[in-house]
Amino acid sequence: NDGSVTATPVDAYDSEYLCPVSIDGQILALEFDSGSSDLWVFSTSLPLSQQKGHVIFDPSKSKNWKALSGYTWNITYGDKSGASGTVGTDVVTVGGTSVSGQAVEIATQVSSQFVSDTANNGLLGLAFSSINTVKPQKQKTFFDLAKPSLSSPVFTADLKHHAPGTYDFGTINSAKYTGAITYTNVVTSKGFWEFTGSGYAVGNGSFVSSSIDAIADTGTTLIYLPDAVVTAYYQQVSGASYDSSQGGYTFPCSATLPNLTLGIGSYRAVVPGQYINYSPRGSKCFGGVQSNTGIGFSIYGDVFLKSQFVIFDGSSTPRLGFASK
């Protein structure tokens, strides 16, 4: 039972995309996150102050809810945000794809970033189940549980700039991309959709071949790259500078931003310069390309992913596919 669901940008900056998910009939807007593997939701077990403004899942109203007694979860993301709580299973439906026995992680505590982000009622993890945080037994992701019932073991992301896009489960819709799909092998040892980029070019400059260890991460907004790439990029932006008070590169909002080409094998993925003007911050604008220092690898987040049609191929040898659109 293949499925398709709309992914709607939560704000004018495409800082995250939310999708309607049904948990036994209760519909919550969740962020689909290929950079983590927990499906967690705002719940009636949260303090009322943390529930405020959110759509709340109430397990007591679900006929198919089965509590997993003694099971807990606790996740912290790189930006120090996070959440924790208890676990049960329920029927989870995304578009036409329905899964029973899905571990639904009930939040009993969420960090302030999530409390204030009132459009976001939780995350649906789409990385590998090896990094699920449930104890004493890690749980499977929605994609892992859905796979056997899909026409093919894939999901695709067609995120868009300042417009709703789609996630599809089970099929690769050839109407959504142009040209050939370039596949690249994935390393799953860290639990991410991790691959090696082949280099970069700034604007119309020449392509620089270099291996870039990166993950395809729908749950991270921006692109985080090695300093060599980031400095080469902003050298082409007049008035750009690293602003430690803003925690990254900023530039005059009137600046014309060059495209950024990122190589994947012989494929050249072009991120339009305008996608790299992320948002106004102070009197300047904050860049959609930032340094990966402190992360340990590069992150190809939404700013990159929305320029491409992306196939997450969960077959026995997982791989990522990229195509223009």
Ligand SMILES: O=C(CNCCc1c[nH]c2ccccc12)Nc1scc(-c2ccccc2)c1C(=O)NCc1ccccc1
């Ligand atoms: O965690 C995810 C995907 N889920 C994000 C869910 C989420 C985390 N705050 C959210 C806030 C709203 C909605 C979703 C989320 N990806 C990865 S892999 C490595 C790092 C990392 C490791 C060390 C240092 C930095 C990143 C991250 C990371 O923290 N990204 C988020 C971020 C990255 C940079 C800046 C801010 C956030």
